[in-house]
Amino acid sequence: MDSTQFLTQSLQDMRIVEVLSAALDAVDPGAAVQRYLEANPLPDASRVFALGIGKAAVPMTQALAGLADLTRALIITKHASVVDFERVMVMEGNHPVPGVASLRAGREALDFVSGLQPDDLLVCLISGGGSALMTDPIVLLAELQLLTSSLLACGARIDEMNTLRRRLDRVKGGGLARATRAPILSLILSDVVGSPIEAIASGPTAPDPTTREDAIVVLEKYNLQTPVLDVIRSALETPKPDDLIFERVRNVIVGDNALAARAALVQAQREGFETEYLGSGWQGEARQVGLELGRSLVSAAESKRTPFCMVAGGETTVTIRGSGTGGRNQELALAAVPVLAGLQNVMLITLATDGEDGPTDAAGAVVTGESMQRAITMGLEPEEYLERNDSYAFFQKLGDSLRIGPTGTNVNDLVFLVGQ
The missing domain is CATH 3.40.50.10180 (Glycerate kinase, MOFRL-like N-terminal domain)
Known part of the structure; x- marks a missing residue:
């Protein structure tokens, strides 16, 4: 896979791209x-x-x-x-x-x-x-x-x-x-x-x-x-x-998911990141897990030396309430947008390892501390998109949909919590 496919409006750091690539390569x-x-x-x-x-x-x-x-x-x-x-x-x-x-x-x-x-x-x-x-x-x-x-x-x-x-x-x-x-x-x-x-x-x-x-x-x-x-x-x-x-x-x-997560952490260490494995057992409502992992990133940004990279794995679910389009990884990321608002040099990345998050062509999404302000400037209200289960449209407009195409593998999902 061409690693440049991971690049989005907010994700331009090739060190992080190499970490994502390493995860998928390990479970080829x-x-x-x-x-x-x-x-x-x-x-x-x-x-x-x-x-x-x-x-x-x-x-x-x-x-x-x-x-x-x-x-x-x-x-x-x-x-x-x-x-x-x-x-x-x-x-x-x-x-x-x-x-x-x-x-x-x-x-x-x-x-x-x-x-x-x-x-x-x-x-x-x-x-x-x-x-x-x-x-x-x-x-x-x-x-x-x-x-x-x-x-x-x-x-x-x-x-x-x-x-x-x-x-x-x-x-x-x-x-x-x-x-x-x-x-x-x-x-x-x-x-x-x-x-x-x-x-x-x-x-x-x-x-x-x-x-x-x-x-x-x-x-x-x-x-x-x-x-x-x-x-x-x-x-x-x-x-x-x-x-x-x-x-x-x-x-x-x-x-399995743990193999992918650990390979990502090994690559992150090579790239100079302090690393932490958060386990591969994350389950539950995507928006609730998004809040929890978002708060974990806020805490890490306050306590850890940078750069750091934490990796969590698992598979969440979405209870459909609205008529929008999205997937569990994008919904998880959308729920984290308000939590990370205003933080400097942090990034939350969600990744469906098969490259397909729900019925969309996105594998996940990228959230930074600037995502909230950028959304407001564009007239986007994260809570409204979350209520409609319309995470795909939100990140598409923001330029932070992660589109890598079908990967040929499938070991659940990964979430990367990064401090730069």
């Missing part, structure tokens, strides 16, 4: 797969098949193809691209709400794995977005779409969404593992806080630790009246950790 999907396989060669098998699922499926599968003689590969992703190896089918699914393309992909995946033999090896390359991109629901697709949209709108956490998805889908919650007789190695790029394997892409090759009662609790929490409730009550139980099918399954995390 192909490099992550290659690192693992060079240290852990594939076991012997009559034939090797690859199933790539998620936003990073193409580079992960390409890396495998460079190290193994693949009999056949199926890739299910968001942005299909040309691949440089043979015997591969690439399919696009729908995201963030599953659609007809996702349904076709899910059924193709089940067909793909169901014919494999016990002496074959299935390598699954799993990354974020897989929950929506691949589906074979036991309810009507329209019902699943409505449920997904409703959960997104009310700010449900990804783990809560996946608790429901695993119970309503034949490819999730260990369903893919149950559909084949072949041993499975799943190499996983985590987009879920804490990296629970059952939550990433809704765990197609992982046991489901939740129960139907857990799913019902989620529906009741958000007061969702939906026909899927009766289906959940009557559906077959998903496979659990003690199920014998998992004796032939190995799930391995090859990259």
